[in-house]
Amino acid sequence: MGRQPIRWGIGIDVGGSSIKSGLVGEDGTVEAFAQHRLERVDEAGLLLNAISGEATRARQQAEALGFEVAGVGVCAPGSLETATGIIHKAPNLPGLDRLPLRDRLTEALAGPIHLANDVNAAALGESCFGAGQGHRHFAMVALGTGIGGGLILDGRLYTGAAGFAAEIGHIVVDPDGPACPCGNVGCLERYAGAAGIVETARRLLADGDIESPLAALPEDRLTPEHISEAAAAGDALSRQVLAETGRWLGIAFITLINLLDPECIVLGGGVAQAGAPLFDAIRSTLEGRTMSSTARSVPVVAARLGTQAGMVGAGALALWPERG
């Protein structure tokens, strides 16, 4: 006997520099994956063409393969307003900002599409096929240029009243901290986003207390990747940077845990590749500060779907819209 036929969702992840698409099966299999560079991200028409082009391509490939397609899911960075299907605040994709994206895509594709914020989609992807499998309540945190978040509560994406929930990067960690472009001060992102991490490294380099190979790099070229690599190679200063980053993440996670009592926190994004030096600092901060009376020990685990998480989650949303 052959395998049961399964349904497939078309998943499309529109990022600041590339668009990813593929067919996502009910069992988590990905077929017909493609990634293309986006040359222009400031023109709505070009972006809409790119998205509907990928949807058409994926649909044709599904047809050729004899796959039943359940629908199309699209994710992009920014705050997605549920009621209108408009994305606000997408600095890396100015062409999409304030565009009635859901309506325009529905028109272009002559059929309904499912929209989500990129990290929200990634959370759903991890929930269906990754590190969040089997968990009813968890938080996904994506560490990159910014810090994105996604909440799976009661087994589905929680997006709040307007769609703007899960801004984990904007948990306040210092009431008198530096200004954040969001309008607040002392947001987690200011410390543990890429710029914040580099700032910590620059401060420690300027202190001059610890010798480091990072000192040889031009200051304006320093990235979290350099820091992770140097830490892995044993650089004490880089390890100190990751320890401080992990402490800030841990402080924010305490708040997250006390508010939402999740089963776990899933950590993804490029910066999470730093691995043990970062995760250890988070863990020790949590251990030192968690409410002792209820003895909660919430695991912080690495995401499993890597750079395809958003695309896979968008496909999952097309397969199971009721979880979005």
Next chain:
Amino acid sequence: MGRQPIRWGIGIDVGGSSIKSGLVGEDGTVEAFAQHRLERVDEAGLLLNAISGEATRARQQAEALGFEVAGVGVCAPGSLETATGIIHKAPNLPGLDRLPLRDRLTEALAGPIHLANDVNAAALGESCFGAGQGHRHFAMVALGTGIGGGLILDGRLYTGAAGFAAEIGHIVVDPDGPACPCGNVGCLERYAGAAGIVETARRLLADGDIESPLAALPEDRLTPEHISEAAAAGDALSRQVLAETGRWLGIAFITLINLLDPECIVLGGGVAQAGAPLFDAIRSTLEGRTMSSTARSVPVVAARLGTQAGMVGAGALALWPERG
């Protein structure tokens, strides 16, 4: 034509000094309300007797009135573990701490009961009949000796993986703040709980910069109520205390808003009686720090059910267990 017959829930609120009970109708009417002092709160047997005594009394009154009773709901302070029906960390009710409360009450009443944490119950009460009516997502914050919380998400109580969610008093507002008995540092409760508010007043009195009638009170007798009353009478120092308290609450609420995107925040408990001087400080903190790009303006509104909120919510839980 007469009114449609409605169903009634028995609501029981076990507090640190008294037990409240009553019949809560589907339309929010309360009948047969009673409040009794609890002489001993350290003995499980006496507390269980008091609770089942109230349940029996309410059931008899319902019978006399010809009311159909849907069930019994009980709320108490502390962290209620969902799976076991055990309350952890109930310093004001040591007799209930770690007692298998649900099992013991089910046995005593020869029938199922519905349990909730007190502020969780209050949130459900406000959701059904109070300031949360018509809102799908909101947070309830009760300002008293401690700071309790309740979350209504997607129209029902959100209690998390183990039942320990909504610890709004343990949002971290200062990463290097004073130790909190919970094991963390810089929790909201340390600043805006009763002891924190009194501490702020003592500090300002010691500074001696502002004359205040509070200076005439013995320091160890000072309460948030004195401060609220003096503020209402125009005392500048007391207003400053409430402004600082409101600022800390506002900082925590920013985190709450960025994480959960609620429709509103409902503020109850004795300290919320301070009114405008407190609410204004919260509002101005929110206005100064809310994410501007999404232009969210989340109202902070006064609770409407007063000291009966927990009892009413426990009754609502008996009427609609699926919302718990």
